[in-house]
Amino acid sequence: xxxxxxxxxxxxxxxxxxxxxxxxxxxxxxxxxxxxxxxxxxxxxxxxxxxxxxxxxxxxxxxxxxxxxxxxxxxxxxxxxxxxxxxxxxxxxxxxxxxxxxxxxxxxxxxxxxxxxxxxxxxxxxxxxxxxxxxxxxxxxxxxxxxxxxxxxxxxxxxxxxxxxxxxxxxxxxxxxxxxxxxxxxxxxxxxxxxxxxxxxxxxxxxxxxxxxxxxxxxxxxxxxxxxxxxxxxxxxxxxxxxxxxxxxxxxxx
Numbered sequence: 147x148x149x150x151x152x153x154x155x156x157x158x159x160x161x162x163x164x165x166x167x168x169x170x171x172x173x174x175x176x177x178x179x180x181x182x183x184x185x186x187x188x189x190x191x192x193x194x195x196x197x198x199x200x201x202x203x204x205x206x207x208x209x210x211x212x213x214x215x216x217x218x219x220x221x222x223x224x225x226x227x228x229x230x231x232x233x234x235x236x237x238x239x240x241x242x243x244x245x246x247x248x249x250x251x252x253x254x255x256x257x258x259x260x261x262x263x264x265x266x267x268x269x270x271x272x273x274x275x276x277x278x279x280x281x282x283x284x285x286x287x288x289x290x291x292x293x294x295x296x297x298x299x300x301x302x303x304x305x306x307x308x309x310x311x312x313x314x315x316x317x318x319x320x321x322x323x324x325x326x327x328x329x330x331x332x333x334x335x336x337x338x339x340x341x342x343x344x345x346x347x348x349x350x351x352x353x354x355x356x357x358x359x360x361x362x363x364x365x366x367x368x369x370x371x372x373x374x375x376x377x378x379x380x381x382x383x384x385x386x387x388x389x390x391x392x393x394x395x396x397x398x399x400x
Contacts, residue, residue, distance in 0.1 A: 147323040148185060148316065150228040159230065160194075161185045161317055163237065179206040179245075182217075183237040183317075187224050199224050202234040204242055206250065213242070213304065214253045222258050227270075233316035235278055236309050248305035254298035257282065262295050275299045279307040335380065342372040342383070349373075 148159040166180045182203035187196035195201070200223055203216045215221075215238075223231045257275075262268035272282055272292045283290045284297035301307055318326075348356065348368050356368055376382060 147318050147320060148230055148233050149318065149323075150230070152228075157228075158323075159185050159225075161234070161237070162195075163241075165241075174209060177207060177209050179208065180204070181238060181241050183234040185230055185234060189224065196224065198222065200230070200234075202231070202238045204238050206242075206245070206247065211247070211250045212253055213247070213250050215255045215299075222260055229313075229316060231274060232277070232310075232313045235274075236313035237317055239278060239307055239309050240314075242304060242307070243309070248303060250304050252301045252304065252307075254300040257294065257297050257299055259296055268292075268295060277310050277313075338371075339381070339383070341366070345369050346372040 148161050150157045150159070162184055164180075164182045164184070167176045167178070168180075169175055169177050180203065182201055184195050184201040186194045187200045190196040198217050201217060202221055205214045205216065207213070221231060221235070257271065261271040269292055272294060275282055276291065280299040280301050281290070282292075282294040282297060282299050284294050289295075289297070344366050345368075348359070348364075348366070349370060349372065351359075372383075
């Protein structure tokens, strides 16, 4: 799962990884290896995933000792500016670094002109590739680095690629995400119940007591959340009170 946080708003984007090792034509067994990280795409046609966008893939040829970063040399993120592209690239390069192929060379990939329509977009695109150790140049080699508009990205070998610390762990495994989400939900329900208990107590106070609380810097608002109808997922406070009443005699016996 990829998580993007902006203020109080949080968006969650599912990501899947795919790995295949196979042979084509009459080549050696396991000549080619393919690894891809794909994020769901809101505008994919009749599917959760787009045919090319929101994904980063790597193809290895163990005969020529060469790799290709894709798809088709272009990486286009539908949702930009949230760190999805770096997260997918970091995921793919992390896998690549574990394959012991540091001496493999990298076939140049094409820079997407879609990501260079404005100077800001071009700089963002170029910094993205350069952060991972790729070298950029235009087609005739007259421009390199941040100045490149149309051209290619490559590196001498896999050993020259890096994964910046800020992108080391941007993705969260589903099992970890589900556990954290469950813990967060329980914590949220408990916090809401605590706030309602405070509301219930302050609502029953005399106006003079409320005034004094304000003078003393009472941090909580005087609201009536405890009077709202219970949501389906909220525990009934009357049941909690009944359970507490039943538990009291047992504690006294002990």
